[in-house]
Amino acid sequence: MATRLTLRDVSLSFGGIHVLQDVSLEAEPGTVLGLVGPNGAGKTSLFNCISGHYRPTAGSVRLDDVDALRLHPSRLAGVGLARTFQHPALQLNATVLENVLLGAHSRLPGGPVSWSLRLPATARAEREVRTDARELLERFGLGWAVSLRADELSHGLHKGVELCRAMLSRPSLLLLDEPAAGLSHGEVEQFIASIRDLRQDHDVTIVVVEHHMGVIAALTDKVVVLDHGRKLMEGTAEEARKDPRVVEAYLGVSA
Numbered sequence: 001m002a003t004r005l006t007l008r009d010v011s012l013s014f015g016g017i018h019v020l021q022d023v024s025l026e027a028e029p030g031t032v033l034g035l036v037g038p039n040g041a042g043k044t045s046l047f048n049c050i051s052g053h054y055r056p057t058a059g060s061v062r063l064d065d066v067d068a069l070r071l072h073p074s075r076l077a078g079v080g081l082a083r084t085f086q087h088p089a090l091q092l093n094a095t096v097l098e099n100v101l102l103g104a105h106s107r108l109p110g111g112p113v114s115w116s117l118r119l120p121a122t123a124r125a126e127r128e129v130r131t132d133a134r135e136l137l138e139r140f141g142l143g144w145a146v147s148l149r150a151d152e153l154s155h156g157l158h159k160g161v162e163l164c165r166a167m168l169s170r171p172s173l174l175l176l177d178e179p180a181a182g183l184s185h186g187e188v189e190q191f192i193a194s195i196r197d198l199r200q201d202h203d204v205t206i207v208v209v210e211h212h213m214g215v216i217a218a219l220t221d222k223v224v225v226l227d228h229g230r231k232l233m234e235g236t237a238e239e240a241r242k243d244p245r246v247v248e249a250y251l252g253v254s255a
């Protein structure tokens with residue numbers, strides 16, 4: 001079941017600097033929410049508050065009925081959260097398949113001891129996640145790269161590998177931080193097609209931070225626009241594009 005993400009009055013400060021102020025938003029289960037705004041608006045900081053990398057100074061973050069701020073960040077995968085980063089951190093000396101498999105730990109029963117003993121249930125689950133990892137790589141057009149070392153791939157392909165790694169945990173809430181940044185035109189088209197395809201088969205809520213307005217328009221059901229740490233407006237991508245406040249925030253001139 002896809003997650004309902006609810007943020008209420010989330011604020012975040014660093015040494016007196018207000019990075020986020022009273023941001024509230026809701027992502028309906030199974031929808032794609034875009035988070036947009038000019039550089040420094042607070043988009044990644046808001047992501048970090050959801051994924052437990054930052055702790056808000058005030059406000060609440062709920063994944064369905066779970067109070068995310070009460071959970072240790074390492075437990076969030078267990079309630080269905082997965083994310084990608086602006087700059088993918090892959091194990092460059094490991095193969096593409098091994099990198100994707102790193103996303104499977106929340107699906108393997110037991111803990112490190114049973115994994116190292118290779119108990120039957122663990123071995124079975126391991127076979128299953130390997131098959132799923134290969135399928136995901138095929139779906140994202142990376143089937144040919146399974147056995148290559150990650151450092152043999154371009155930046156754009158690293159982003160695809162990271163996305164497969166996130167999807168391997170079978171998330172019910174997926175956070176994508178600038179997935180199209182640095183991608184070629186063809187890679188962006190492939191990314192849009194893959195996410196659309198993914199939505200057909202997986203019951204997942206997606207929140208995406210992205211500057212590429214073509215991606216936002218193609219994929220999102222709703223966007224939230226941030227500016228200077230505050231929510232400026234909420235609506236469809238088309239409504240945001242036409243909103244004078246949004247135009248002004250991006251261009252820095254009165255619309």
Ligand SMILES: Nc1ncnc2c1ncn2[C@@H]1O[C@H](COP(=O)(O)OP(=O)(O)OP(=O)(O)O)[C@@H](O)[C@H]1O
Pocket residue numbers: 014019037038039040041042043044045046
């Ligand atoms: N750990 C931190 N310590 C101090 N300031 C921070 C920290 N993290 C973020 N900030 C500040 O918060 C503000 C918002 O940054 P953030 O990266 O969230 O913006 P953004 O909207 O994601 O920008 P971009 O589109 O450029 O990635 C910036 O002024 C940034 O310097």
